Amino acid sequence: MEVKNETHHGFILLGFSDMPDIRIPLISMFIGAYIICIVGNVTISMLIISQPKLHTPMYVLMGNLAFVDISFSSITIPHALYGLISGDTYISFNGCILQLFFFQAVGNMDSFLLAIMAFDRYSAVCHPLRYLTIMSPKTCICLVASSWVIVSLHSLMYAVMNSCRALCKWVIPHFFCDLSGMMLLSCSFPSDLEQIGVYVEGSIIIFGPVFFILVSYILIIRAVLKLQTSKGRWKTFNTCSSHLTIVIIYYSALIFVYFRPKSIYSAAYDRVSSIVFCFFVPIINPFIYSMRNKQVTSGVKKVLPQA
Incomplete structure (x- = not known):
């Protein structure tokens, strides 16, 4: 691992330098995962743009989700891949703060989009006659x-809080600038008031979308159970299957990475679990929508013969 003299101007990302035996498999996995993520999500985006029948609120939101997934992977994978190949894991102070900012923003935007998509499904199932009025283009944009x-x-x-902290360490035990890794570098603990403010604000950002999704699906299930025939129930609930599958996968991965007992914490576990969250979720989303959505599948069949 190459260590630069200017470490006081930046950080050293530990990455996977303590695991040299798996360096080549990791490089192959990173490259393969990134290519699959880009190709899958770009394909979904181009399909939505090129097919007029997919110009509906749900698919517009799906296109936004694809953009977020591409951004999410692009924030972490290229720099981590460069470090694996070159051995240079140095990152400037400003670069680290920017990576922290974008990782937090894009990661949370994923959950907000899932919440908006849940509202879209609620509107389609519970208010089908008013659906286009409720989910108008103006509403979606807002x-x-x-x-x-x-x-x-x-x-x-x-980002501002971490850029203003007094730091005593300059080695981050991760392959990117994550919040948990950055907090380990601080010389002092935050004040009680600061901790309470961060806890309350962070809880709203994290659990707000979760609460919104849960309420939406409770109302959807209640509406589905009121239907007279089992065929009608299955057909109605099937319109939510793709979104519900992604919600389950996303929050399962989120819990696996960030909501685990402190007794099982380790730097190696943190890095491995982050790979699952950073790679698996952005890759799986387009495939779920492709396999479980007839309109997307038929759109792919129309485009492929033209290629």
Whole structure:
């Protein structure tokens, strides 16, 4: 691992330098995962743009989710891959703060989009006659734009807080600048007031979308159970299957990475679990929508013969 003399101007990312035996498999996995993520999500995005019948609120939101997934992987994978190949794991102070900001913003935007998509499914199932009025283009733009503002302000707060901290260490035990890794470098603990403010604000950002999704699906299930025939229930619930599958995968991965007992914490576990969150979720999303959505599948079949 190459260590630069200017470490006081930046950080050394530990990455996987303590695991030299798996360096080549990791490089192959990183490259393969990134290519699959880009190709899968770009394909979904281009399909939505090129097929007029997919110009509906749900698919517009799906296109936004694909953009977020591409951004999410691009924030961490290229720099980690460069470090694996070159052995240079140095990152400047400003570069680290920017990576922290964008990782927080894009990661939280994923959950906000899932919440908006849950509202879209609720509107389609519970208010089908008013669906296009409720989920108008103006409403979609306002919901997505306001979500970007909220997550950006949230991420800016953490970026400013970490950029102002007095640091005693310069080696981050991770392959990117994550919040948990950055907090380990601080010389002192935050004040009680600061901890309470961060806890309350962070809880709203994290659990707000979760609460919204849960309420939406409770109302959806209640509406589905009121249907007279089992065929009608299955057909109605099937419209939510792709979104529900992604919600389960996303929050399962989130819990696996960030909500685990402190007794099982280790730097190696943190890095491995982050790979699952940073790679697996962005890759799996387009495939779920492709396999479980007839409109997307038929769109792919129309485009492929033209290629």
